Amino acid sequence: MTALEALTFAPPPDPDAATEALRQEVRAFLAAELRDRTPQQRAESWSAADPAFSRRMAARGWIGMTWPRRYGGHQRSALERYVVLEEMLAAGAPVGHHWVADRQSGPNILRNGTEAQRQAILPRIAAGTCSFCIGMSEPDSGSDLAAARTRAERVDGGWRVNGTKVWTSGAHRADYMILFCRTGPAAGEDRHAGASQFLVDMQRARGNGMTVRPILDMRGAHHFNEVSFTDLRLDDDALLGQEGDGWKQVTAELAFERSGPERFLSSFALLTEAVRVLGPAASERAQVAIGRLCAHTLALRRLSRSIAGMLQAGADPALQAALVKDLGNVLEQETVEVVRLLIDTEPAAPEDATLAAVLAHLVLTAPSFSLRGGTREILRGIIARGLGLR
Amino acid sequence: MSDLLTDAAERLFAGRAATEQGFDPALWAAVAEAGFAAALLPEDAGGAGTTVAEAMALLRTAAAHAAPIPLAETMLAGRLLALAGLAVPPGVLTLAPVRLADRMALHRDGGGWRLCGSASGIPWARHAAAVVVVAEAAEGPAVVRLDAGGFTLAEGRNLAGEPRDRIDADTRIAAEAAAPAPFDAIALHAAGAALRSVQIAGALAAALALSVQYAQTRVQFGRPIGRFQAIQHSLAILAGQSAAALAAADMATDALARALPPLLVGAAKARAGEAASIGAALAHQVHGAIGFTREYRLHRLTQRLWSWRDEFGNEATWQAAVGRIALAAGPDGLWPTLTAA
Numbered sequence: 001m002t003a004l005e006a007l008t009f010a011p012p013p014d015p016d017a018a019t020e021a022l023r024q025e026v027r028a029f030l031a032a033e034l035r036d037r038t039p040q041q042r043a044e045s046w047s048a049a050d051p052a053f054s055r056r057m058a059a060r061g062w063i064g065m066t067w068p069r070r071y072g073g074h075q076r077s078a079l080e081r082y083v084v085l086e087e088m089l090a091a092g093a094p095v096g097h098h099w100v101a102d103r104q105s106g107p108n109i110l111r112n113g114t115e116a117q118r119q120a121i122l123p124r125i126a127a128g129t130c131s132f133c134i135g136m137s138e139p140d141s142g143s144d145l146a147a148a149r150t151r152a153e154r155v156d157g158g159w160r161v162n163g164t165k166v167w168t169s170g171a172h173r174a175d176y177m178i179l180f181c182r183t184g185p186a187a188g189e190d191r192h193a194g195a196s197q198f199l200v201d202m203q204r205a206r207g208n209g210m211t212v213r214p215i216l217d218m219r220g221a222h223h224f225n226e227v228s229f230t231d232l233r234l235d236d237d238a239l240l241g242q243e244g245d246g247w248k249q250v251t252a253e254l255a256f257e258r259s260g261p262e263r264f265l266s267s268f269a270l271l272t273e274a275v276r277v278l279g280p281a282a283s284e285r286a287q288v289a290i291g292r293l294c295a296h297t298l299a300l301r302r303l304s305r306s307i308a309g310m311l312q313a314g315a316d317p318a319l320q321a322a323l324v325k326d327l328g329n330v331l332e333q334e335t336v337e338v339v340r341l342l343i344d345t346e347p348a349a350p351e352d353a354t355l356a357a358v359l360a361h362l363v364l365t366a367p368s369f370s371l372r373g374g375t376r377e378i379l380r381g382i383i384a385r386g387l388g389l390r
Numbered sequence: 391m392s393d394l395l396t397d398a399a400e401r402l403f404a405g406r407a408a409t410e411q412g413f414d415p416a417l418w419a420a421v422a423e424a425g426f427a428a429a430l431l432p433e434d435a436g437g438a439g440t441t442v443a444e445a446m447a448l449l450r451t452a453a454a455h456a457a458p459i460p461l462a463e464t465m466l467a468g469r470l471l472a473l474a475g476l477a478v479p480p481g482v483l484t485l486a487p488v489r490l491a492d493r494m495a496l497h498r499d500g501g502g503w504r505l506c507g508s509a510s511g512i513p514w515a516r517h518a519a520a521v522v523v524v525a526e527a528a529e530g531p532a533v534v535r536l537d538a539g540g541f542t543l544a545e546g547r548n549l550a551g552e553p554r555d556r557i558d559a560d561t562r563i564a565a566e567a568a569a570p571a572p573f574d575a576i577a578l579h580a581a582g583a584a585l586r587s588v589q590i591a592g593a594l595a596a597a598l599a600l601s602v603q604y605a606q607t608r609v610q611f612g613r614p615i616g617r618f619q620a621i622q623h624s625l626a627i628l629a630g631q632s633a634a635a636l637a638a639a640d641m642a643t644d645a646l647a648r649a650l651p652p653l654l655v656g657a658a659k660a661r662a663g664e665a666a667s668i669g670a671a672l673a674h675q676v677h678g679a680i681g682f683t684r685e686y687r688l689h690r691l692t693q694r695l696w697s698w699r700d701e702f703g704n705e706a707t708w709q710a711a712v713g714r715i716a717l718a719a720g721p722d723g724l725w726p727t728l729t730a731a
């Protein structure tokens with residue numbers, strides 16, 4: 001296979017009657033559920049956590065959709081799952097409570113967990129009652145994840161963890177963290193050796209060697225945290241997957257983290273509000289600008305659905321996911337700049353439920369789009385490797 | 391089936407296109423012989439039973455080799471004749487009008503017809519055995535086969551040197567060379583936009599491949615320039631634009647198979663055109679001066695990209711068309727409209 005073939009997108013599967021029926025079902029559900037949700041609440045999308053909403057989604061069978069029934073899953077296709085995800089995001093549903101668990105933690109446990117871990121956790125995720133946070137980044141290890149220094153040492157009957165994680169989204173609410181840390185000697189020749197992943201039960205750990213401190217983001221919101229470990233005891237059965245396989249597992253997890261439609265739809269609420277405000281008799285300039293954003297959205301949706309199809313077919317679309325995330329983040333950030341110049345308004349504090357509030361939210365959130373889940377530069381490095389340049 | 395066909399096309403085009411400017415009659419003969427020019431024809435009109443998707447894969451391959459032949463135009467013109475129930479002559483075919491401002495009129499003239507009007511930018515007209523005209527008649531749009539010799543011609547060309555001629559006609563048309571059209575000049579324009587989107591995707595993918603190859607071999611400061619992160623990131627962006635153009639080409643292919651919905655055609659041409667602009671500039675930047683020469687083949691791709699992005703409506707034209715649909719759908723209809731495209 002040549003380098004360029006590695007970057008080929010398989011044609012997305014054709015929509016069939018089953019997925020389209022599901023789409024209508026989701027739309028009807030959302031029309032009722034989100035009736036009173038304001039535009040700026042919708043703009044928060046997968047950052048907004050609403051456990052009750054997650055439980056109602058779970059009752060419809062829309063969490064853990066592709067997992068085996070014996071773990072509470074529904075054995076639906078990756079494409080059916082894709083339909084649910086994109087409908088939730090386009091409508092601005094508060095999916096944050098289960099998002100990480102459904103997207104990456106659950107699949108990681110399904111792939112690498114012991115039977116007991118699967119039985120204990122997956123059905124709860126699928127029921128919408130168990131949320132996860134991602135323990136990867138550290139103060140001195142951001143893009144360079146292999147430089148992580150948090151360490152778990154073997155002790156009698158388990159492990160002892162010391163170190164600090166940062167930017168941990170939702171750690172203050174999550175039931176579990178998947179912790180990426182060192183278990184072998186300090187990084188030597190092979191920087192990727194000697195790392196492992198653990199399931200940290202947040203309720204049990206809190207106050208027993210784990211401290212979660214809020215880090216307010218620049219909007220003043222409490223979204224992410226610093227999580228520090230001082231001699232936190234973990235039992236043997238907290239190890240996820242094989243000791244020493246952490247790097248392999250975490251890269252696979254990152255591929256799930258990057259592959260979904262949330263990587264190009266984060267500003268869709270603003271596009272929707274712009275269409276509302278501009279109206280059908282908008283100027284030619286507005287038509288051009290809105291049309292451009294829609295054209296980008298359509299092309300990205302096609303690429304993104306292709307990834308869902310490749311996942312369904314058992315392929316590994318990590319490269320394609322990096323490419324779509326990079327293109328998608330550009331669109332998400334551009335949408336903000338395009339709309340603010342189309343509609344002469346000043347972004348306003350979120351008490352008023354207008355476009356100005358959505359704009360304010362997104363102006364202040366947009367910088368994170370090309371940081372979270374792997375920075376633009378890191379993604380472009382991955383793509384360059386796919387092209388055979390590294 | 392599809393792979394066999396594109397492999398055959400790959401073999402046919404490889405190595406030939408780079409040697410010729412303008413029209414390559416030998417290549418055209420080989421392409422016609424292989425049946426590629428008839429790939430959009432229904433089987434009862436002489437087609438080989440290829441699907442629209444297979445035909446578009448051929449077109450993409452031809453564009454990737456910057457093949458100097460009127461494959462897109464002949465494919466589409468033949469299809470228009472066949473859709474109108476007219477016989478499809480052998481040889482090079484092209485289309486008119488290709489610009490929305492140009493109009494040609496068809497009037498009754500005894501037992502036959504008279505075609506009047508002029509049209510500019512007609513691709514490959516000087517090489518065509520016939521121009522397939524979508525004309526305005528009192529009864530509605532009509533398809534007319536205007537044979538070579540039936541019009542005067544002023545030669546022109548696009549940035550890549552592809553013939554783009556002006557034709558003027560005041561010509562008697564035999565009864566059997568005209569028929570009511572099941573589409574109008576606007577649909578012709580949309581179909582042209584769809585084909586150019588596919589061609590852009592082919593040429594841009596080739597420009598990416600060429601640029602990556604060049605970055606791996608050109609050495610500066612003691613290492614291949616592809617080792618520099620700035621070059622890697624430029625090529626990563628180019629790869630993203632190429633992927634987007636291929637997605638646009640797929641949308642265009644769907645549109646051709648489905649009565650050319652303007653949302654799909656518009657999104658395809660607008661997105662492919664934008665990818666062409668960004669991608670061509672990056673390909674040149676990565677190549678340095680060699681890419682700016684007549685001798686090196688990058689310009690055969692980029693000059694076509696710069697031409698094709700403006701033909702059959704540029705990005706702004708099609709963005710506005712898409713925007714009108716989105717704005718008419720309103721906030722509640724926007725997402726359902728996009729997902730139905």
Ligand SMILES: Cc1cc2nc3c(=O)[nH]c(=O)nc-3n(C[C@H](O)[C@H](O)[C@H](O)COP(=O)(O)OP(=O)(O)OC[C@H]3O[C@@H](n4cnc5c(N)ncnc54)[C@H](O)[C@@H]3O)c2cc1C
Nearest residue numbers: 134135136137142143167168169368371372373375377378
């Ligand atoms: C809203 C938000 C939520 C987050 N949630 C989580 C979470 O839940 N869990 C978690 O573990 N992490 C989370 N993160 C952290 C995120 O993964 C990191 O921000 C990201 O990996 C980058 O690390 P850094 O911030 O330390 O930046 P750095 O790695 O220090 O990067 C700074 C700049 O240098 C560039 N750079 C770094 N290395 C290179 C290189 N090799 N080549 C070129 N440029 C380079 C980067 O691209 C960036 O532009 C979150 C971040 C944000 C913004």
